[in-house]
Amino acid sequence: MSDEPLDLLGHPGPASPPVSHDRLAGAVAELSRRVGQPELRAQLNALGALLSNLESHVASQEARVPLEAAISRAVEEDDEQGVIAAMRRLAAVDRAVLAAVDWSAVTGG
Amino acid sequence: MADGTAVAAGLRDWLGGRGIAAQVSASDRATVGLSQETWFVRVDTGAGERDAVLRLPTLASGPRAIRTQSAALGVVAGSVPAPALLWHDDSPENPFQSPFLVMEPIPGRVPVSWGELDEGDRTNLARQAIDVLAALHGIDPGPLASGQDDRGERPSDLDWYRQRLDRFRPIPAVLGGALWWLERHRPEPADGNVLIHGDYRMGNLVIDGDRIRGVLDWEMAGVGDPLADLAWCFIPVWQPSLVDEDALVARYEERSGSAVDADRLIWYRILGYVRLAYYALSGLHAFDRGRSDDLRLAALRLQLPVHLDRLAATLAGDPII
Numbered sequence: 001m002s003d004e005p006l007d008l009l010g011h012p013g014p015a016s017p018p019v020s021h022d023r024l025a026g027a028v029a030e031l032s033r034r035v036g037q038p039e040l041r042a043q044l045n046a047l048g049a050l051l052s053n054l055e056s057h058v059a060s061q062e063a064r065v066p067l068e069a070a071i072s073r074a075v076e077e078d079d080e081q082g083v084i085a086a087m088r089r090l091a092a093v094d095r096a097v098l099a100a101v102d103w104s105a106v107t108g109g
Numbered sequence: 110m111a112d113g114t115a116v117a118a119g120l121r122d123w124l125g126g127r128g129i130a131a132q133v134s135a136s137d138r139a140t141v142g143l144s145q146e147t148w149f150v151r152v153d154t155g156a157g158e159r160d161a162v163l164r165l166p167t168l169a170s171g172p173r174a175i176r177t178q179s180a181a182l183g184v185v186a187g188s189v190p191a192p193a194l195l196w197h198d199d200s201p202e203n204p205f206q207s208p209f210l211v212m213e214p215i216p217g218r219v220p221v222s223w224g225e226l227d228e229g230d231r232t233n234l235a236r237q238a239i240d241v242l243a244a245l246h247g248i249d250p251g252p253l254a255s256g257q258d259d260r261g262e263r264p265s266d267l268d269w270y271r272q273r274l275d276r277f278r279p280i281p282a283v284l285g286g287a288l289w290w291l292e293r294h295r296p297e298p299a300d301g302n303v304l305i306h307g308d309y310r311m312g313n314l315v316i317d318g319d320r321i322r323g324v325l326d327w328e329m330a331g332v333g334d335p336l337a338d339l340a341w342c343f344i345p346v347w348q349p350s351l352v353d354e355d356a357l358v359a360r361y362e363e364r365s366g367s368a369v370d371a372d373r374l375i376w377y378r379i380l381g382y383v384r385l386a387y388y389a390l391s392g393l394h395a396f397d398r399g400r401s402d403d404l405r406l407a408a409l410r411l412q413l414p415v416h417l418d419r420l421a422a423t424l425a426g427d428p429i430i
Contacts, residue, residue, distance in 0.1 A: 001292075007294075007352055018326050037137065043403070043404045044407060046403075046405045046407065046408040047405035047408075049408045049411055050407055050408055050410075050411070053411050067282070068282040071282045071283070071285070072282070075289055075365070080290070080293070083286050083290065084286075084290070084421070084425050085425070086286070087282075087283045087286040087287070087420075087421040087424065088421040088422065088424070088425045090283055090421075091283045091414065091417045091418040091420070091421040091422075092418060092421075094283075094414040094417065094418070095414045095418040098208065098411060098414055098415070100187065101408070101412070103221070103222075103347035103348065104222070104225060104347065106405055106408055
């Protein structure tokens with residue numbers, strides 16, 4: 001152990017450290033596995049899925065806005081292939097940020 | 110939502126009013142359904158006990174769901190595997206103060222998606238599902254031909270979903286693009302007077318071993334385009350079905366004796382994704398407005414981008430994941 005004095009005042013932190021959403025989701029998923037009542041288990045699985053996506057489930061507006069505009073523009077120009085191509089890209093952007101959800105756990109029971 | 114004691118007492122009193130003295134207990138409430146209350150009950154009339162399934166409407170489904178379901182179970186009895194209807198009351202003049210029905214349970218399990226099954230079972234059961242669907246489409250719709258009111262969901266009707274989605278504006282741009290495409294390619298109305306199930310998919314099929322033992326959830330039955338059922342049968346509500354859809358469409362043509370228009374089938378697949386997006390948005394809306402505390406409705410937020418990605422992939426002719 002060092003004899004150097006600990007500097008605990010030089011880097012002040014938040015009033016209370018944040019809890020990781022991923023850890024919360026993992027804990028809820030573990031809790032759901034211990035619950036026997038089917039409906040409660042399904043609800044806990046849904047809660048776990050929501051927690052695991054709290055931070056990431058919306059794509060950046062910088063990525064989305066030009067693609068939304070491209071869909072509108074292609075519709076105005078009656079450009080069906082342009083509409084589909086822009087839809088494809090926007091949908092992929094929106095899906096890419098999602099954490100995977102085990103829907104068989106959420107919907108089953 | 111009713112509790113089990115009240116459900117059992119309600120059925121006991123209703124049976125008593127019809128001269129059937131019975132002891133009734135409610136053992137459990139099914140978890141999966143989002144649109145109706147489903148209770149497992151046991152009825153003892155003195156001559157013997159029987160297990161049964163009691164269904165009540167929810168605010169979301171409305172009483173029409175029960176009335177349509179009881180009519181449909183009567184129409185298809187003996188023609189396709191479906192629960193036998195034991196008792197029903199289409200009026201609200203009963204202890205539940207709403208229509209209800211009681212049907213025989215069907216032993217087996219109800220997987221929520223085709224992807225849950227192993228490959229051999231999936232292929233075999235998908236073929237059976239097509240055979241049952243073709244048989245179903247050949248049944249005289251009887252009272253269901255004229256029984257559809259304006260309030261119920263019409264699963265093959267673009268206008269119904271468009272009007273409902275209008276409540277959730279602004280809608281996602283991809284969904285707006287899909288509505289634009291559907292309007293441009295709207296097919297001619299279907300010929301004839303064909304009975305359709307309206308929600309024919311894994312999740313509403315009872316599987317026992319290697320057989321389909323029953324088709325459930327007839328609340329959207331009516332007349333419509335049979336290709337709406339065919340497209341919906343393998344739509345990935347949760348995960349891709351992993352079936353050979355081309356081979357199954359060919360089988361449907363053979364069993365039904367009707368050629369399938371490929372463009373029309375794709376149109377109904379796109380409409381199916383719009384329908385899934387509508388369910389996600391309406392579930393989320395109900396949760397956000399405090400009409401339901403069901404966390405599964407809130408979690409549908411996470412499935413909406415998946416539906417729209419698959420929709421766009423289908424339009425582009427790409428495989429879905």
